[in-house]
Amino acid sequence: MTNGSIAAPRAVVLLSGGLDSATTLAIAREMGFECLALSFDYGQRHKIELQAARRVAAALGARDHRIVKFDLRQFGRSALTDNIDVPKNRPLEKMGGEIPITYVPARNIIFLSFALALAEVSDCRDIFIGVNALDYSGYPDCRPSFIEKYQEMAAAGTKTGAEGGSIRIHAPLISMTKAEIIQRGVALEVDYSLTLSCYDPDDQGRHCGACDSCLLRRKGFQEANVQDPTEYAPLEIRS
Amino acid sequence: MTNGSIAAPRAVVLLSGGLDSATTLAIAREMGFECLALSFDYGQRHKIELQAARRVAAALGARDHRIVKFDLRQFGRSALTDNIDVPKNRPLEKMGGEIPITYVPARNIIFLSFALALAEVSDCRDIFIGVNALDYSGYPDCRPSFIEKYQEMAAAGTKTGAEGGSIRIHAPLISMTKAEIIQRGVALEVDYSLTLSCYDPDDQGRHCGACDSCLLRRKGFQEANVQDPTEYAPLEIRS
Numbered sequence: 001m002t003n004g005s006i007a008a009p010r011a012v013v014l015l016s017g018g019l020d021s022a023t024t025l026a027i028a029r030e031m032g033f034e035c036l037a038l039s040f041d042y043g044q045r046h047k048i049e050l051q052a053a054r055r056v057a058a059a060l061g062a063r064d065h066r067i068v069k070f071d072l073r074q075f076g077r078s079a080l081t082d083n084i085d086v087p088k089n090r091p092l093e094k095m096g097g098e099i100p101i102t103y104v105p106a107r108n109i110i111f112l113s114f115a116l117a118l119a120e121v122s123d124c125r126d127i128f129i130g131v132n133a134l135d136y137s138g139y140p141d142c143r144p145s146f147i148e149k150y151q152e153m154a155a156a157g158t159k160t161g162a163e164g165g166s167i168r169i170h171a172p173l174i175s176m177t178k179a180e181i182i183q184r185g186v187a188l189e190v191d192y193s194l195t196l197s198c199y200d201p202d203d204q205g206r207h208c209g210a211c212d213s214c215l216l217r218r219k220g221f222q223e224a225n226v227q228d229p230t231e232y233a234p235l236e237i238r239s
Numbered sequence: 240m241t242n243g244s245i246a247a248p249r250a251v252v253l254l255s256g257g258l259d260s261a262t263t264l265a266i267a268r269e270m271g272f273e274c275l276a277l278s279f280d281y282g283q284r285h286k287i288e289l290q291a292a293r294r295v296a297a298a299l300g301a302r303d304h305r306i307v308k309f310d311l312r313q314f315g316r317s318a319l320t321d322n323i324d325v326p327k328n329r330p331l332e333k334m335g336g337e338i339p340i341t342y343v344p345a346r347n348i349i350f351l352s353f354a355l356a357l358a359e360v361s362d363c364r365d366i367f368i369g370v371n372a373l374d375y376s377g378y379p380d381c382r383p384s385f386i387e388k389y390q391e392m393a394a395a396g397t398k399t400g401a402e403g404g405s406i407r408i409h410a411p412l413i414s415m416t417k418a419e420i421i422q423r424g425v426a427l428e429v430d431y432s433l434t435l436s437c438y439d440p441d442d443q444g445r446h447c448g449a450c451d452s453c454l455l456r457r458k459g460f461q462e463a464n465v466q467d468p469t470e471y472a473p474l475e476i477r478s
Contacts, residue, residue: 033452068309069309070309075356103398105355105356105359105360105398106353106355107356108354108394109355109396110352113349114345116348117311117345117348121314121344124364140395140396140401141397143395148395149392151394152388153388153389153391153392153394155378156387156388157347157380157382157389158348159338159379160344178442201275235265
């Protein structure tokens with residue numbers, strides 16, 4: 001950053017505080033980026049995930065961490081924002097076949113749009129998002145074709161693009177299994193006890209152990225042969 | 240699209256309260272859409288434009304009008320959100336050559352993303368935006384190539400698209416001059432006295448008459464041979 005030294009390039013990293021986005025931040029750092037973490041207070045039922053995002057941003061050395069606030073509850077129709085039950089103990093083989101009720105309409109599209117705005121004002125051309133298409137293909141905004149089209153749109157619609165620069169949307173986890181993600185993160189010394197993946201945590205931020213996200217996380221640690229540091233809510237209080 | 244049903248199809252219409260978006264709403268109505276107007280309280284310096292949006296939505300028969308709130312000031316770098324002087328009395332031929340200081344990074348990208356979310360939860364596949372590439376080519380997010388790429392991205396990243404539906408981003412003004420837009424609006428009985436185009440209005444919502452947007456608006460009425468109903472702030476208080 002000082003004159004005469006070679007400044008590290010900057011990247012915006014979308015950070016939910018979950019396992020995937022924490023690993024993504026660690027990967028961006030390892031690639032040499034100075035990272036501007038970006039999270040959203042969007043009316044999610046469990047704002048405790050923002051505490052996880054703060055812990056992760058600090059632990060993994062993000063240069064800055066912004067939280068943008070808006071309210072997707074006014075649009076509704078998702079178990080993550082509305083009073084709709086989060087599905088529990090679904091068989092893993094059932095995931096990915098259809099778009100789940102936990103899908104928040106256009107959420108990643110909105111998140112990436114704010115990332116583009118922050119990238120434009122921060123003179124950075126790299127954006128990282130921790131989407132993952134293999135373990136969980138039910139969300140349309142996690143597919144490789146979406147990321148590719150988003151990048152083309154960003155080149156057409158931003159000042160950076162209009163001035164001939166390119167904007168790269170990095171989705172380093174997109175073709176990794178959950179186990180591979182965890183192994184990569186462990187190699188980068190990510191402390192997964194700081195992360196929160198659960199769609200329905202208790203007040204203390206402990207995982208429910210039964211929603212799709214918890215089931216995939218647990219299976220990931222097992223398959224990665226990594227000890228699972230996740231704190232689960234006691235069985236008797238799980239819904 | 241109606242599949243034999245007699246209900247009018249719905250469309251989301253981005254509505255700033257300016258001349259262009261008011262005309263766009265009138266066009267969408269004339270095409271037979273039931274219109275969900277969508278505006279943003281995004282930290283713009285002149286929130287009085289939201290009053291214009293409300294007036295226009297009501298006058299032009301929008302079925303619903305939502306205002307989504309977030310704060311782009313936390314990103315900064317635009318004369319429309321920050322304490323940066325809005326340029327005044329620029330020669331018209333200078334507009335369009337470069338990206339102006341009134342450009343708000345990724346603004347239309349963000350606006351369209353919320354429109355997509357509203358469209359998804361409202362079962363509508365049509366989104367209208369009043370961008371215009373001819374009169375004012377300085378904004379990258381007003382170019383036809385941007386709209387085209389946005390539409391492709393939306394097909395790839397939404398539930399509607401994943402289920403085989405198409406999402407149409409309509410930009411009916413994109414190749415019209417300001418005079419043509421006004422003539423079209425007059426034919427559709429748009430009351431332009433309700434609209435506010437100015438980047439720097441006074442407290443009473445009167446136009447400054449000197450910013451790029453006012454200059455283009457005034458020239459548009461002249462060239463359209465339509466009496467200009469715009470209320471301008473008295474000269475002595477204009478900056």
